[in-house]
Amino acid sequence: MIWRIAKKELLEKLLDFRVITSFIIGLVLAVVCVIVTGEDYRVRKSAYDAAVADAQKKLRNVKVFSQYQPEIVYPPSPLSVFSNGANIPGPVVISISIDRVPRYEQAEVASNPLMQIYDPLDLELVLQVLFSLLAILLTYDTFAREKEDGTLRLIMSNPVSRTKLLYGKVLGSFLILSTTTVMLFAIVLILMPTVLGVTLSTEDLFRALLIALVTLLYLSNFAALGTLASLTFHRSSTSLAVSLFIWCFLSILQPNLNTYFAAEFGSTPRLDDIQPTLEEEYKSFFLKLEHLQAQDSAILNDTARRKFIEAVVNYGSAVIYTAVADADYDVLESLIRQVKLYREIAETANNEWLLYQNLYLSELDKQLRHKRTLDLVSPAALLSYVTSIFARTDVDNFENFLKQAREYRNKYIRYLDEKGIFSTNAQLFFSRLTKDQIDPAATARRLAQYEKDRSSVPWTQNMEPLDLGDAPAFKAKDVSSISNTVLPVLLLIIYFIILIEYAGHRLQTYDVR
Amino acid sequence: MWKILIGKELRDNLLSFRFVVGFLFVVTIYTAGTVLFCKKFDNEVQSYQQSLKLYSSALESAESGLDQLFDQVIPITLKPHIAQLFTFGNETRYPRTININASAPQTGRSFAGMKPEMQSNYMLSKYWDFDWTLFVGMILSFLAIVLSFDAISQERETGTLRLQLSTGVLRKQILVSKYIAILLLLFVPIAIGTLLSVIITQIFSGYNIIIMYPIEFVFWGLCALCYLSLFVWLGIWLSSLVSKSATSLTILFLLWIFFIYLAPRLGGMITERFYPVASTEAFEKQFLAALDEMLTKAPKEYYEFYAGKESEENWQVIERFFQRSDQTLEALMNARFAELYGQAVIAERFNLLSPYSSFRTIVETISNTGLANYKQFYEDVRRYRYQIRDFIRERDLADSGSKHRLYYVRKMRSISRLAVDSKSIPRFVHSNPDFSRDVQHALPAVCELLILNVLCFVFAHHTFSRMDVR
Numbered sequence: 001m002i003w004r005i006a007k008k009e010l011l012e013k014l015l016d017f018r019v020i021t022s023f024i025i026g027l028v029l030a031v032v033c034v035i036v037t038g039e040d041y042r043v044r045k046s047a048y049d050a051a052v053a054d055a056q057k058k059l060r061n062v063k064v065f066s067q068y069q070p071e072i073v074y075p076p077s078p079l080s081v082f083s084n085g086a087n088i089p090g091p092v093v094i095s096i097s098i099d100r101v102p103r104y105e106q107a108e109v110a111s112n113p114l115m116q117i118y119d120p121l122d123l124e125l126v127l128q129v130l131f132s133l134l135a136i137l138l139t140y141d142t143f144a145r146e147k148e149d150g151t152l153r154l155i156m157s158n159p160v161s162r163t164k165l166l167y168g169k170v171l172g173s174f175l176i177l178s179t180t181t182v183m184l185f186a187i188v189l190i191l192m193p194t195v196l197g198v199t200l201s202t203e204d205l206f207r208a209l210l211i212a213l214v215t216l217l218y219l220s221n222f223a224a225l226g227t228l229a230s231l232t233f234h235r236s237s238t239s240l241a242v243s244l245f246i247w248c249f250l251s252i253l254q255p256n257l258n259t260y261f262a263a264e265f266g267s268t269p270r271l272d273d274i275q276p277t278l279e280e281e282y283k284s285f286f287l288k289l290e291h292l293q294a295q296d297s298a299i300l301n302d303t304a305r306r307k308f309i310e311a312v313v314n315y316g317s318a319v320i321y322t323a324v325a326d327a328d329y330d331v332l333e334s335l336i337r338q339v340k341l342y343r344e345i346a347e348t349a350n351n352e353w354l355l356y357q358n359l360y361l362s363e364l365d366k367q368l369r370h371k372r373t374l375d376l377v378s379p380a381a382l383l384s385y386v387t388s389i390f391a392r393t394d395v396d397n398f399e400n401f402l403k404q405a406r407e408y409r410n411k412y413i414r415y416l417d418e419k420g421i422f423s424t425n426a427q428l429f430f431s432r433l434t435k436d437q438i439d440p441a442a443t444a445r446r447l448a449q450y451e452k453d454r455s456s457v458p459w460t461q462n463m464e465p466l467d468l469g470d471a472p473a474f475k476a477k478d479v480s481s482i483s484n485t486v487l488p489v490l491l492l493i494i495y496f497i498i499l500i501e502y503a504g505h506r507l508q509t510y511d512v513r
Numbered sequence: 514m515w516k517i518l519i520g521k522e523l524r525d526n527l528l529s530f531r532f533v534v535g536f537l538f539v540v541t542i543y544t545a546g547t548v549l550f551c552k553k554f555d556n557e558v559q560s561y562q563q564s565l566k567l568y569s570s571a572l573e574s575a576e577s578g579l580d581q582l583f584d585q586v587i588p589i590t591l592k593p594h595i596a597q598l599f600t601f602g603n604e605t606r607y608p609r610t611i612n613i614n615a616s617a618p619q620t621g622r623s624f625a626g627m628k629p630e631m632q633s634n635y636m637l638s639k640y641w642d643f644d645w646t647l648f649v650g651m652i653l654s655f656l657a658i659v660l661s662f663d664a665i666s667q668e669r670e671t672g673t674l675r676l677q678l679s680t681g682v683l684r685k686q687i688l689v690s691k692y693i694a695i696l697l698l699l700f701v702p703i704a705i706g707t708l709l710s711v712i713i714t715q716i717f718s719g720y721n722i723i724i725m726y727p728i729e730f731v732f733w734g735l736c737a738l739c740y741l742s743l744f745v746w747l748g749i750w751l752s753s754l755v756s757k758s759a760t761s762l763t764i765l766f767l768l769w770i771f772f773i774y775l776a777p778r779l780g781g782m783i784t785e786r787f788y789p790v791a792s793t794e795a796f797e798k799q800f801l802a803a804l805d806e807m808l809t810k811a812p813k814e815y816y817e818f819y820a821g822k823e824s825e826e827n828w829q830v831i832e833r834f835f836q837r838s839d840q841t842l843e844a845l846m847n848a849r850f851a852e853l854y855g856q857a858v859i860a861e862r863f864n865l866l867s868p869y870s871s872f873r874t875i876v877e878t879i880s881n882t883g884l885a886n887y888k889q890f891y892e893d894v895r896r897y898r899y900q901i902r903d904f905i906r907e908r909d910l911a912d913s914g915s916k917h918r919l920y921y922v923r924k925m926r927s928i929s930r931l932a933v934d935s936k937s938i939p940r941f942v943h944s945n946p947d948f949s950r951d952v953q954h955a956l957p958a959v960c961e962l963l964i965l966n967v968l969c970f971v972f973a974h975h976t977f978s979r980m981d982v983r
Contacts, residue, residue: 029771040786114853114887118782119778137762241530264556371637384638395636
């Protein structure tokens with residue numbers, strides 16, 4: 001019986017004007033999404049591939065350890081067409097270095113700060129707003145109109161239980177919404193490989209399916225809401241007005257309000273204000289460095305040597321350090337003494353990071369948690385959150401990547417330590433020449449040539465790159481935060497059940513005449 | 514006749530369920546939204562005070578010597594003002610601070626000196642600002658549709674339209690009276706909401722927007738009227754075009770979602786895809802190449818000086834070189850800004866697809882929080898940099914012990930080290946808005962709203978005149 005009622009609803013409304021129009025608008029927007037966001041993904045992916053290849057190439061050309069600065073890149077997700085999530089502009093390249101714990105340097109990434117106002121469109125938003133409206137438009141007059149038409153009496157005069165009738169009608173609307181949603185997903189999944197050349201793995205397809213399922217759960221909530229409204233108000237126009245205002249609040253205002261509350265009612269600490277405190281952490285280290293340099297001032301202040309060191313300051317390249325080291329053993333020894341301090345800067349960096357976390361990140365995190373708490377009563381926000389997790393574009397995914405980057409840095413420092421770079425083999429940081437091989441005249445010639453042609457790297461040209469086969473490699477672990485979706489999905493199910501039960505209750509006492 | 518018709522419409526709708534619900538909804542949004550506005554405005558003011566402190570301390574570096582001021586990065590921040598209640602505008606997301614440096618024009622060159630914002634929490638998604646433009650642009654347009662979607666169709670369905678027309682009332686009179694009545698109905702929640710909003714803002718921030726910006730308030734009212742009128746005509750037109758009210762409501766809502774909510778996101782996406790700007794790395798390469806080229810054209814005296822051979826005759830030549838360099842570098846910065854600004858303008862033009870975006874653009878012009886105003890701010894800041902330079906040059910000339918070498922290459926620089934009272938340094942002044950420039954910027958948006966209004970009226974009139982009222 002339920003199925004029969006559902007089938008009637010489906011056949012009656014599937015080719016209804018509302019469904020066709022919504023579907024067409026949804027289709028147009030989905031195509032635009034694929035073309036623009038999908039294309040954006042393609043561009044980011046090729047930038048990511050280029051950055052990875054570049055990082056690997058640099059590693060293959062490391063001649064001295066000061067050049068060994070691995071770079072890791074945050075991979076973009078092909079499912080960003082479905083849900084932009086945190087919308088981290090890419091590519092995010094993290095440099096691993098001794099003196100700084102990796103973090104998201106927000107300011108560096110965007111090309112045009114004047115365009116930061118534009119939030120791109122993703123499929124999830126189209127479904128969240130457009131199809132939820134469709135759900136309301138399909139169900140607001142389920143009972144009220146049938147009552148006005150007189151057909152409700154006719155149906156009820158058959159031996160059909162009221163509960164079954166309700167379930168049948170909701171199922172019918174659900175089937176219509178499923179059809180349109182699934183068609184939209186299918187079209188997007190077909191367009192992506194054909195038009196954009198983006199291939200999706202099996203796991204990606206499975207995740208897209210999960211996104212579709214949770215979207216349908218979300219839309220069912222609105223179908224139930226519309227049905228409930230149609231049972232609460234006797235005139236369909238009243239039921240429509242009320243459902244629409246509730247829809248406007250739930251799908252448009254509430255998600256923004258939640259973010260607004262979380263962002264403006266907590267205090268976002270300004271990085272500018274805490275920057276001096278962060279820099280203070282490095283102060284003692286730099287004092288030690290200056291002290292060392294002062295001790296070596298006799299060497300470092302000599303005119304000829306000063307010229308080389310100025311070359312370092314002006315050109316600022318690790319390669320030039322090598323030039324200095326290759327030219328002059330006394331300068332090299334001075335630099336070696338400084339390198340032995342670098343182990344300490346790694347510790348200093350860790351302390352600075354803890355401070356950064358305490359003063360800044362923990363505050364941002366607190367705001368996020370407030371938002372997540374407020375979101376528990378916002379179906380639209382729950383949908384955004386869950387789809388971003390499935391699409392691998394959520395904030396936690398990004399933060400996990402950064403955490404792995406930090407762990408990798410620890411491995412990197414341990415590796416350098418084991419190689420003796422901070423102790424016995426400190427020379428390898430700058431130079432692989434022995435004392436006898438150092439030839440100041442030859443290096444002076446090479447330096448002059450470098451001043452003319454910046455692309456030439458003469459002094460290390462003939463050297464074999466270092467064998468970094470035993471160096472730790474970065475492997476991004478896909479730490480899925482899918483367990484975080486359990487509570488939101490459960491809540492969406494609970495909300496649906498509550499709405500249906502209440503609608504059932506109202507239907508029991510509904511006057512069908 | 515008009516009074517009777519309009520009176521009838523008002524009486525029919527004023528106590529209707531949807532109007533009451535809509536009215537309460539609007540007033541609640543205005544109240545809650547204004548409280549949120551005040552909170553955000555307060556945050557902005559505090560943030561501005563902090564930035565002012567940084568600005569003052571940058572200028573105070575002069576107390577340690579004029580040469581310190583020459584080297585100092587001076588941050589200049591955009592000032593918040595209560596007119597942002599009209600609309601915070603896109604400006605609230607632009608970099609609030611632009612850095613300048615008297616010695617080097619190229620400070621922060623990747624972003625033309627603009628300091629990208631670190632104020633927002635990247636973990637949170639972007640959100641709208643609660644200001645009057647949001648209330649009118651989204652909520653009231655929503656209410657306008659709810660009130661007008663069945664203006665004609667309901668009367669036809671109930672049969673009262675036939676009766677009205679049979680009394681000799683002209684179709685045109687019915688049409689226009691409905692329009693005026695709905696506008697008057699909309700006026701009620703806006704007026705009360707606005708009044709509440711002004712009172713709340715006065716209590717929280719101490720500013721009264723109507724007293725401070727009376728002319729802008731009137732213009733704001735006219736714009737809001739024009740914008741809402743568009744939706745009313747659209748609603749009336751569709752309600753006479755289709756036979757069932759439900760159909761007209763469906764179409765109207767779907768159009769509303771598309772044009773008001775989803776379309777404003779397309780402009781940015783399309784612009785970034787089809788009108789990209791040079792990335793930060795690409796721009797850096799371009800800049801360094803230009804710098805290199807400039808150095809290759811440097812006179813030989815420059816290299817002699819750099820190598821340590823100072824002489825009196827060199828200075829004049831080098832001085833001229835540095836002045837030209839400064840101009841070249843300044844031009845590069847301005848070109849970069851023009852590129853970034855140009856892209857943002859294109860995005861704004863694409864967004865004209867959405868009447869809500871057009872409305873926002875017009876209100877930004879009224880409240881001075883838009884792109885054009887930001888450009889003015891940028892130009893003011895660059896001019897201020899020259900003011901500071903002139904001040905430094907003047908003070909330096911007054912010091913007979915100085916070699917007067919105001920060069921950006923630190924090695925070759927030598928200027929007065931005398932302490933300067935920071936209070937004598939000229940302060941940055943935001944210039945007054947340029948009315949003609951504002952009008953020019955907003956003109957396409959204004960034309961769009963007016964044309965759409967006229968079109969919708971013409972279509973409504975055409976359709977209703979030929980409508981079968983049976």
